[in-house]
Amino acid sequence: MANSVDNRTSESVMPPIPDRRYYDSFLVPHLGLFLASGANLIVGWVCALFGNSQWLVASAIVMSLAIFVRLGMSLFHARLIEKMPHKRLNAYVQAIEIAISANLGLFGALALVLQLSHNLETLALGYALTYATAMTVRCADRPGWARAHMGLIAAPIVLAGLYVATPGSTVLALIVPGLALSMDKLTQAVHYNLCNIVRISQERKAVSEQYHFLAMHDGLTNLLNRDGFHYALDDLLAQHGPHQRVALLWLDLHRLRDVNESQGYATGDKLLCEMTRRMRACTPDDAVLARFGSDEFLLALPVASRAHAEQLVSKISEHLNRPLRLDLALVEAGTSIGVAILGEDSATVSHLMQSANVALMQAKEQGLETCFYVPEMGSKRAERKELERDLRSAISRGELAVHFQPLIDLDSGRICSFEALVRWTHPEKGEISPEVFIPVAEETGQIITLGNWVTAQAARAAATWPDHILLAVNLSPTQMRAPGAALGILHALRQAGLAPHRLVIEVTESVFLEDSVHARHFMDDLTRAQVHFALDDFGTGYSSLSYLHRYHFDKIKIDRSFVCGPEVGPHSDAIVRAVAGMGRKLGMEIVAEGIETAEQANSLRRAGCTLGQGFYFSRAVTAEMAQQLLERDMNHQTRFDVAL
Numbered sequence: 001m002a003n004s005v006d007n008r009t010s011e012s013v014m015p016p017i018p019d020r021r022y023y024d025s026f027l028v029p030h031l032g033l034f035l036a037s038g039a040n041l042i043v044g045w046v047c048a049l050f051g052n053s054q055w056l057v058a059s060a061i062v063m064s065l066a067i068f069v070r071l072g073m074s075l076f077h078a079r080l081i082e083k084m085p086h087k088r089l090n091a092y093v094q095a096i097e098i099a100i101s102a103n104l105g106l107f108g109a110l111a112l113v114l115q116l117s118h119n120l121e122t123l124a125l126g127y128a129l130t131y132a133t134a135m136t137v138r139c140a141d142r143p144g145w146a147r148a149h150m151g152l153i154a155a156p157i158v159l160a161g162l163y164v165a166t167p168g169s170t171v172l173a174l175i176v177p178g179l180a181l182s183m184d185k186l187t188q189a190v191h192y193n194l195c196n197i198v199r200i201s202q203e204r205k206a207v208s209e210q211y212h213f214l215a216m217h218d219g220l221t222n223l224l225n226r227d228g229f230h231y232a233l234d235d236l237l238a239q240h241g242p243h244q245r246v247a248l249l250w251l252d253l254h255r256l257r258d259v260n261e262s263q264g265y266a267t268g269d270k271l272l273c274e275m276t277r278r279m280r281a282c283t284p285d286d287a288v289l290a291r292f293g294s295d296e297f298l299l300a301l302p303v304a305s306r307a308h309a310e311q312l313v314s315k316i317s318e319h320l321n322r323p324l325r326l327d328l329a330l331v332e333a334g335t336s337i338g339v340a341i342l343g344e345d346s347a348t349v350s351h352l353m354q355s356a357n358v359a360l361m362q363a364k365e366q367g368l369e370t371c372f373y374v375p376e377m378g379s380k381r382a383e384r385k386e387l388e389r390d391l392r393s394a395i396s397r398g399e400l401a402v403h404f405q406p407l408i409d410l411d412s413g414r415i416c417s418f419e420a421l422v423r424w425t426h427p428e429k430g431e432i433s434p435e436v437f438i439p440v441a442e443e444t445g446q447i448i449t450l451g452n453w454v455t456a457q458a459a460r461a462a463a464t465w466p467d468h469i470l471l472a473v474n475l476s477p478t479q480m481r482a483p484g485a486a487l488g489i490l491h492a493l494r495q496a497g498l499a500p501h502r503l504v505i506e507v508t509e510s511v512f513l514e515d516s517v518h519a520r521h522f523m524d525d526l527t528r529a530q531v532h533f534a535l536d537d538f539g540t541g542y543s544s545l546s547y548l549h550r551y552h553f554d555k556i557k558i559d560r561s562f563v564c565g566p567e568v569g570p571h572s573d574a575i576v577r578a579v580a581g582m583g584r585k586l587g588m589e590i591v592a593e594g595i596e597t598a599e600q601a602n603s604l605r606r607a608g609c610t611l612g613q614g615f616y617f618s619r620a621v622t623a624e625m626a627q628q629l630l631e632r633d634m635n636h637q638t639r640f641d642v643a644l
């Protein structure tokens with residue numbers, strides 16, 4: 001039965017009642033305590049004064065002392081709790097209460113033994129037994145103490161009843177043990193229920209703590225998540241006071257996506273866990289560390305000064321940027337860290353986070369491992385945000401246009417293709433260079449819509465050109481990674497009626513650095529469909545020859561910094577010659593970008609470049625003007641007479 005009670009269940013299996021509140025409730029002065037104390041004193045002294053016995057007076061004195069000590073402890077409980085361990089204090093309280101109960105038991109027994117008047121006897125016995133009953137209920141959370149109160153009151157009364165041996169006292173001596181036993185059962189039942197309530201509330205607390213933990217932490221790394229970070233940062237600031245400088249580090253892991261895609265998500269998880277372990281190992285104990293996104297982490301560190309922050313950040317960066325071994329492969333995970341300091345760069349937490357994020361963007365843009373926030377970054381960021389917003393509506397407002405710049409065969413001087421270059425005329429800011437807005441479009445993902453639009457427009461224009469004229473479009477890494485990117489391009493060509501073999505896609509090395517898996521699939525799919533590829537801006541990045549070996553390129557476009565500009569000289573000439581020689585052997589066309597003069601065109605042709613592009617031949621022009629250039633080219637009216 002649910003309410004059947006046995007001692008083993010109620011006392012040994014049940015958890016103890018949580019102490020603090022228990023002790024406090026005993027000590028805190030309350031009306032019941034004063035009423036009971038007053039009643040005890042009245043009963044004690046009435047019996048003592050009208051009972052004509054020194055024993056009763058002595059007992060009343062002892063009990064009064066105990067009552068006053070008990071009341072004193074209650075009134076000064078706050079100070080006592082501060083000074084004395086709870087357990088000891090509780091023991092004292094209980095001992096005093098036991099002394100009071102013992103005295104009340106003694107009054108009952110003496111009332112019988114001394115044959116007091118009926119009124120006094122009834123008062124002493126009735127009060128003592130009522131008090132015993134009340135105490136067993138009050139001590140239901142400690143059945144042992146309840147038994148002690150009942151025992152100390154009931155036992156002397158029973159013994160005295162048997163000793164006096166009148167019919168009434170004998171009946172009383174027989175009834176009181178029954179009363180004690182039933183009260184004990186009642187105490188146990190209440191205790192059992194109390195324990196159940198405590199257990200359930202503890203279980204609920206544990207579950208809610210677990211939910212709270214899950215809500216505040218990242219499941220994989222066990223680090224705080226976004227919400228957890230905000231709470232922990234508030235705690236940190238509250239602990240250290242408003243004048244504490246706190247450095248906020250916003251960390252970004254470079255290679256997670258690459259590892260996920262090339263080695264699988266399990267290995268990506270290992271990378272995250274290992275980086276978490278490193279971060280924990282190199283940060284002080286009072287730092288707050290959180291995972292803020294798939295590959296972003298936040299770290300808040302109390303610091304003494306900017307110099308101290310710089311020292312810590314450089315140590316952390318060095319530790320995190322060491323290569324690590326993942327499933328036997330050596331990985332350079334690489335991190336960029338943006339840093340802002342509360343109290344110096346920002347006054348509020350939300351501004352601090354913005355500043356650290358801006359510093360991180362700057363670090364990533366400039367390929368730095370660490371970057372500290374400076375106020376100018378904020379205004380640049382704001383400009384960039386504005387650009388981002390304007391770019392979003394630029395296509396729909398008709399502010400974008402596709403222009404075409406011809407590529408000239410350096411031997412024949414004739415146009416062989418056009419490169420599509422997007423142009424943006426902002427209603428207020430005028431012409432904005434693609435070198436400014438393309439990176440913004442890339443970062444925000446708008447490049448996918450923009451790139452699709454450029455490809456569609458360019459293909460439509462190119463479909464009107466003679467069959468031997470090719471169209472080149474620039475494709476950025478994000479476009480290549482987009483799901484169905486290759487199919488999208490083929491669809492655009494079909495829609496425009498342009499044969500795939502007339503399209504050249506220009507990509508830069510960054511495509512392979514960021515994501516070789518998608519790049520491979522994308523290029524394989526389109527190469528099978530006869531689309532051509534050109535490696536753009538060759539010479540500006542790593543210029544790794546392994547890409548030329550691994551992927552099929554028809555053209556290499558030597559960056560314009562080797563052709564025009566201040567760094568051009570014997571060195572760049574030697575490099576151009578070497579690249580051109582290699583291209584010839586590999587059967588590739590070598591395009592020289594940025595040809596601005598006839599001399600440059602001649603010397604590049606002599607150096608082995610097969611195609612040329614640049615202002616000398618033509619700037620990027622509208623589709624209509626490109627048509628006119630083609631017509632002039634067909635009629636041999638071209639001025640592109642480099643070789644002639």
Ligand code: C2E
Nearest residue numbers: 421422434435438454474475476594595596613614615616
């Ligand atoms: P890119 O693909 O290397 O394009 C060649 C850039 O060199 C063009 O700059 C072109 O105007 C410039 N140029 C051509 N001849 C000369 C010359 O004789 N002297 C000098 N100084 N510059 C010359 P533009 O149009 O400003 O484009 C810059 C970059 O923006 C492009 O470099 C390309 O990476 C990107 N871009 C342009 N349009 C698109 C597009 O539709 N999609 C994507 N993804 N990127 C684009």
Ligand code: MG
Nearest residue numbers: 419474506536
């Ligand atoms: Mg290009």
Ligand code: MG
Nearest residue numbers: 536537557593
């Ligand atoms: Mg280029």
